[in-house]
Amino acid sequence: MVLNNSSDPKAPSGLRWFVALTPLAGAMIFPILVPIVMTRVGIGAGVGVALALSSLWFIAMLKTSEMPH
Secondary structure, eight states, X not given: OOOOOTTSXXXXXXXXXXXXXXXXXXXXXXXXXXXXXXXXXXXXXXHHHHHHHHHHHHHHHHHTOOOOO
């Protein structure tokens, strides 16, 4: 007889990598991309990219967060 231990979920390998890299990727991409957009396109576009990128990063962090039970 096999018991299913629901307190020990196993996430797929790809999801684990995504969860591990989401904070790192956001912290590295944001300070690089926003100033580049500001210098090449303009301050308004840089602020728009900062808003969109931070919103997407926040949503990704919420979707992949692992909360204790």
